[in-house]
Amino acid sequence: MNYITPCLYAFGASLAFAIVFNIPRNKLLLSALGGLLGQLVYVVCQLVISNDVILYLLATIAISLYAEVLARLTKSPTTIYLAVALIPLVPGGGIYYTMLYFINGEMDLGITTGVHTLLISGALAVGIIMISSTVNLVRKVMLRGSSKIGKKRKHGKNA
Amino acid sequence: MTITQLSHVAMEMGVILLSNGAETYRVEESMHRISIALGAKEAEIFVVPTTIILSVTLEGEVPLTRTQRIHSRKIDLTKVSEINHLSRQICYEPTNYKDLIAEIRRIDTIPSYPYYLHVLAFAFISQMFTLFFGGSLVDSGIGFLIGIGIKLQMDIMGRFEANVFFTNIVGGLIASTVAVTATGLGLTTNMNTIIIGSIMTLVPGLAITNSIRDIIAGDYLSGLTKGIEALLIGAAIAAGVAVPLSLLRPFWGG
Structure with missing residues (x-):
């Protein structure tokens, strides 16, 4: 039960964000499912891995993959799925506690939390970059391959 | 399609994309693809989050450059998605100017959620x-x-x-x-x-x-x-x- 409820909350929040972003009616549920997926991966991997920066990285990789695949399937921009699914992973708590420690005068704790929050944001960025770049590369290699096959079939085998 | 009409269509679509929350590279890419599909010989596009500069050349004509400043930005991904779809469509089968402008107007006035x-x-x-x-x-x-x-x-x-x-x-x-x-x-x-x-x-x-x-x-x-x-x-x-x-x-x- 403890594993399911955060996923449902993330789903609800993502669905509401999809409305705020004015996502097309028929894609509302699909984009909100991305938020659920990210949280699910986070919660499940938590059983094995304890470092939460890695957990955020894995969750971001999962939602980026989900977004890229769905964008190709439904022929719509990747952002529609990615932006909504990413929001439950944004470290709002980290930003808040960093600020709270600083105004309470606890500099050490503030700096530790701040660096930790930065690392999490970095993990989100790296996760998106890894998947998007890989997908782009694969797409270009495949396009190159198919155009070569079309043009120079007599050369035989092609990549 | 004349050079003025072509630049008008490309610019209108770019403006809708940029002012409704599309990525900058998507705006550049779409505008370039649309211009080429509609018959431009060359199309140079420069987009930053607040401005679009478009320069198109048709065979045997003087190049035409337009600049558009984006003043207000909001988030409406339905419009981004629809324009994206339209630009795909243009690449497959170029349509005439009147239909395109009518379609762009329709997309621009799609109501957002209440x-x-x-x-x-x-x-x-x-x-x-x-x-x-x-x-x-x-x-x-x-x-x-x-x-x-x-x-x-x-x-x-x-x-x-x-x-x-x-x-x-x-x-x-x-x-x-x-x-x-x-x-x-x-x-x-x-x-x-x-x-x-x-x-x-x-x-x-x-x-x-x-x-x-x-x-x-x-x-x-x-x-x-x-x-x-x-x-x-x-x-x-x-x-x-x-x-x-x-x-x-x-x-x-x-």
């Missing part, structure tokens, strides 16, 4: 995130109210064209004032959870995503601009939240 749904969505985001971060049902109710408050405040300030950072400072201020007051009145003990949950409504999710995606696409200028926007909004929210926390807590003893 206003009450937007307000409810804000309230719901705030409520869900309060629960998500471990709040109780009472906490989530307070979060719900803060969400409504933040949405109304953002719209009122948006109507007077207040700048984004000030709007977010006031948003943080509202969230934190209500949460500190509720704690002071003894309604709840999870002040932090409520504040975190309700400031999630202000998180610039699209700016973060677009900034990363623009940087991947090699558009560092736009990527950094959006990234800094996201960072400053984050700082503004924190600053707004900090004020009532420092000023009110001594009175309430929270």
Whole structure:
């Protein structure tokens, strides 16, 4: 039960964000499912891995993959799925506690939390970059391959 | 299609994309593809988050350059998606000018979700995130109210064209004032959870995503601009939240 409820909350929040972003009616549920997926991966991997920066990285990789695949399937921009699914992973708590420690005068704790929050944001960025770049590369290699096959079939085998 | 009509179609589509929350590289790519598909010999496009510069050349004609400044930006991904679809369609089968302009007008006037749904969505985001971060049902109710408050405040300030950072400072201020007051009145003990949950409504999710995606696409200028926007909004929210926390807590003893 403890594993399911955060996923449902993330789903609800993502669905509401999809409305705020004015996502097309028929894609509302699909984009909100991305938020659920990210949280699910986070919660499940938590059983094995304890470092939460890695957990955020894995969750971001999962939602980026989900977004890229769905964008190709439904022929719509990747952002529609990615932006909504990413929001439950944004470290709002980290930003808040960093600020709270600083105004309470606890500099050490503030700096530790701040660096930790930065690392999490970095993990989100790296996760998106890894998947998007890989997908782009694969797409270009495949396009190159198919155009070569079309043009120079007599050369035989092609990549 | 004449060069004026061609540049008009490409520019209109670019403006809709850019002012409704598409990534900068997508605007450049789409405008380039549309121009070539409609018969331009060359098309050079330069886009930053506030401006589009388009220069097209037709066979045997003088090049034509247009500049368009984007003044207001909002988020409407339905329009982005529809224009994206239209640009695909143009690449497969070029249509005539009249039909294209009519289609662009239709997309530009697609209604977004009704206003009450937007307000409810804000309230719901705030409520869900309060629960998500471990709040109780009472906490989530307070979060719900803060969400409504933040949405109304953002719209009122948006109507007077207040700048984004000030709007977010006031948003943080509202969230934190209500949460500190509720704690002071003894309604709840999870002040932090409520504040975190309700400031999630202000998180610039699209700016973060677009900034990363623009940087991947090699558009560092736009990527950094959006990234800094996201960072400053984050700082503004924190600053707004900090004020009532420092000023009110001594009175309430929270």
